[in-house]
Amino acid sequence: MNFVDPAQVTQKVISGVYLGVTTVELDNLAAETAAYMTTKHPDYAILAARIAISNLHKETKKVFSQVIEDLYRYVNPKTGLAASMISDETYTA
Secondary structure: OOOOOHHHHHHHHHOOOOOOOOHHHHHHHHHHHHHHHHHOOOHHHHHHHHHHHHHHHHHOOOOHHHHHHHHHOOEOOOOOOEOOOOOHHHHHO
């Protein structure tokens, strides 16, 4: 990634910062900014992917069984109805 200019990405991200911005939002903005800059060099796509993956890791629970529980008990936010993302068979296995 010799063609990536971290200072330039940082400057663009800083211009989008506002009072109360969360670290998740900053990560998303940084990933989107880097993705946009792929027109300058494809290495920015690698940076964007790495930032996005890092953000996902931070947002994912560390205990697998908790993730499974959340997926099984998922409720659709629009309808308020249960919408399990995994089968009963997988949950009870």
